[in-house]
Amino acid sequence: MKTRFILINTSHAGNVGAAARALKTMGFDELVLVAPRWPNVLRKEETIQRASGALDVLENCRIVETLDEALDGMSHLCATAMTPRDFGPPTRTPREHFELLVNGKLNVEQPSTAANETGVAFLFGCERFGMANEDVYRCDVALSIPTNPHFGSLNLASAVQVVAYDWRQALGGYEVQEATDPVDRADAAQVAGMLGHWEQALADIGFLDPAAPKKLMPRLNQLFNRAQLTQEEIHILRGVAKAMIQTAQAKR
Numbered sequence: 001m002k003t004r005f006i007l008i009n010t011s012h013a014g015n016v017g018a019a020a021r022a023l024k025t026m027g028f029d030e031l032v033l034v035a036p037r038w039p040n041v042l043r044k045e046e047t048i049q050r051a052s053g054a055l056d057v058l059e060n061c062r063i064v065e066t067l068d069e070a071l072d073g074m075s076h077l078c079a080t081a082m083t084p085r086d087f088g089p090p091t092r093t094p095r096e097h098f099e100l101l102v103n104g105k106l107n108v109e110q111p112s113t114a115a116n117e118t119g120v121a122f123l124f125g126c127e128r129f130g131m132a133n134e135d136v137y138r139c140d141v142a143l144s145i146p147t148n149p150h151f152g153s154l155n156l157a158s159a160v161q162v163v164a165y166d167w168r169q170a171l172g173g174y175e176v177q178e179a180t181d182p183v184d185r186a187d188a189a190q191v192a193g194m195l196g197h198w199e200q201a202l203a204d205i206g207f208l209d210p211a212a213p214k215k216l217m218p219r220l221n222q223l224f225n226r227a228q229l230t231q232e233e234i235h236i237l238r239g240v241a242k243a244m245i246q247t248a249q250a251k252r
Contacts, residue, residue: 002119003167004030005160006070008135009126011037017050018157019124020061024054026164027174031061032070039063050157067123067135074119076101079139080159081131088133091142094163098170106140122163127156183230191224194234194241201241204248 042058051058064070100106125131145162199217202208
């Protein structure tokens with residue numbers, strides 16, 4: 001679905017940059033500002049610094065004077081409003097609403113042609129007052145992020161990040177990227193060879209009585225199996241065994 005994030009009357013330049021960064025991390029790039037406090041907000045140093053590399057999102061960002069301009073082409077509007085109101089659209093958590101939306105359980109106006117995607121817009125109000133009532137009333141839902149009931153104040157850019165994350169997850173999400181390189185697990189033969197080395201070392205230092213070994217080696221076998229040793233770790237353990245044997249021989 002075509003996705004647009006709209007910030008209304010934003011007063012802090014840093015939040016614009018941080019919002020751009022939040023969008024890029026979740027794979028979104030359409031950001032629209034409605035009458036921000038600073039007309040040159042996209043060029044302010046704080047904005048650029050807080051974007052932390054998401055400069056392409058800032059470059060594509062549009063600034064408009066009215067919400068009507070920002071909503072052009074959008075068919076499903078999601079307000080982010082924490083404050084209870086006398087009436088208005090239903091209030092749901094982002095995840096709850098997104099599940100209904102992507103599964104076709106909401107009466108969302110469908111595009112007339114395949115070329116025109118259903119447009120979903122997420123609206124965020126100004127930092128101090130949030131969204132105006134008249135802006136909330138025109139939306140299909142009021143998204144409420146579940147927070148501590150005694151302190152529910154979220155920074156604007158943080159709220160953008162949460163909504164962008166939940167929306168990306170609803171659309172399928174991204175695969176987790178491994179933080180470390182794959183390791184080479186030791187095979188059974190390598191573990192058995194290392195255990196034989198340790199058996200000799202433990203006997204040399206007097207910890208294992210070869211005449212009455214009891215269940216020491218099977219227990220160590222189970223221990224190392226649970227550890228799922230890598231080949232490098234096998235080399236380290238063999239080095240320890242070698243050092244024990246050499247120390248024992250030197251003392252004799």
